[in-house]
Amino acid sequence: MVVLQNIVNGLLLGGLYAGVALGFSLVWGVMNVINLAHGAFIMIGAYVTFWIYYFFKIDPFITIPFSMAFTFLLGYLVQKYIINLVVRAQVFMVFILTFGIEIFLMNLSNLICTADFRSVTPSYSGAGINLGGILVPYIRLAICFIALFLTYLLNLFLNKTKTGNAIKATSLDKEAAQLVGVHIGKIYTMTFALSAAVAGAAGSLIAIIVAISPYMGGVYTFKAALIACLGGLGSIPGVIAGGLVVGMAETMGSQFISPGYKEFIGFVLLVFILIMRPEGIMGKKFFAVIKH
């Protein structure tokens, strides 16, 4: 019974992790940018949900479009006016820049929202279905579904729309995309804004189950990096696979090895998968090729 419950826990957690890693993987895959500010966008999404819930008592799930819109705009501005200036420089420069952006956003939030821990606790928190002794909390189930649904939507967007196809084309071959008339700068801005919006949505979801503070994001940047590498950079199905693998590994590892080694297990897994399959579980070779 405990094992079954933990399988359910692992799946639910994995779905959430997929949502967390989605935007990160997209930006890495398309722009070859390791966005260390990813966690900061998640944090901002969480705060948008918190403040709307706090002032207007609006259900946290309904706030998701608002936090997506807000982080989309923020991501758009950050990419257009900051990252675009150095995106042609060495990878390392962009890496440091996003780190700086993360620190800036964290401290700005600290200034505006203070460092107090906050949390969104709706009236139905703790409610769930009992399937013959196995508990499935509604909130976690909803979070998992929404995260997976977002992943599906993004996948649809990338495959079925013109902009989506342009983004994919850019990630496959920048020069060739340019030759057929894709404006790389615009695509980068779009990709980054989209990634920020998805991060914002993940933040809204996380806000319901964790404590919100300006410094909450760092952990999720690491998780996102781990999952993106595991699943395959830039691959949307890979993000789901990576998220589920990490979620399951953590819950099972906690039960059968020790809770203290949970994070450790995730990274050991990463090392193994990278040795066996350097492109990740579902990555294709060209997604991860360094383009500079």
Place this chain on the structure above:
Amino acid sequence: MKKLFLILIMAVLAFLLVGTVFAQDVVRLGCSISLTGKLTYEGKATRDGYEFYKTLINKKGGLNIGGKKYRVDIKYYDDESNVQTSTKLIEKLIAEDKIDFILGPYGSGPSFATSAITEKYKRVMMLPMAASPEVYERGFKYMFGMLATTDIYLRDIFYLAAQQTPKPKIVAVLWKNDLANKGLSDPIPQFCKDNGMDLVYNEKFAAGASDFSAELTVIKAKNPDLLVFLSQLEQFIMGVKQIKDMKINAKMIVNGIAVPQPDLVKSLGKDAEYMVGPTHWYRTYRFRDDLFGDSENYVKEFKQMFGYEPEYHNVGASAGIQVLGIALEKAGALEVEKVRNALATMSVNTFWGPIQFDEKGKIKGRKMPVGQILKGKFTLVYPSESAETKLVWPKPAW
């Protein structure tokens, strides 16, 4: 225009003159504290505690050291919640700013690291926010701490639980792997033994963990009477949500640090109800002194000045700097050795309680009262002489 200029110069001169006439000697204290980063909340609370004392004592004319009045001044640096930074800043305070009396940061980890620096330079270190026993086990001579150490935090909670009917039998402990929470969890096997309980689960989790569903699933299967979840506020908020998700109906849910913090109720609302935790200080404390009055008075005046209700971080910091101030007056000179000896031999009563330090620099005889969240407020339930009401036992089911 010329006239105006002349008047301006005269005014400035007059101001400077008045300044020198009324200039008072200043005793400079130094502090490296977390004003940004992860520990901002606790860091600022500690700083506000220091500032509250500074304002009150300066309003009274300052400290009387060797027959001369000294105004208190504190130089702060922000350690950005980074222990390495905080040790560097302490060196800066000592070497560059030439400050001899240092006020401690928030937290056992930073206190542990920074006190090693003050000890090296033989400067007085007042640690109002260090609760790990390890801090006091290094044979340091210039360091003094105001808190009960973590090894006794939970002692009275186990005792209190053992007095209830039906008597609790099964205990599960999940703790965060850091200095403070390790210190809290270490003596639990002994507490269980002393009170005739069985410790069936005792596991740690990594400091950055945000999901406990797997651990709580295993715990639920053991059906514990006492569930002890040891972490700071951030993870306790997540922990309680997941305990509720998993519908673990322990008779008592205990945390060692976060229960008295008002943000717990603000974050969790009704879900925070019936949580049990120890506290270093409570507003029903009956001790008093001339500067702060009693604890009720402290709360009132602090709230007036800062606009929020103080809790033990503020109060402990005020008490710590107050004790350092008393030692400076007693020493009668701004000399490190004299002040150190004054602290080591101190025996006074303040609103924080009776103050005496043992040979390790740790305050003697402090206990940890126990409180429970009832109707959205941290309410004292033990010991009976300061208690406001009785413990609700068992905790009603989720």
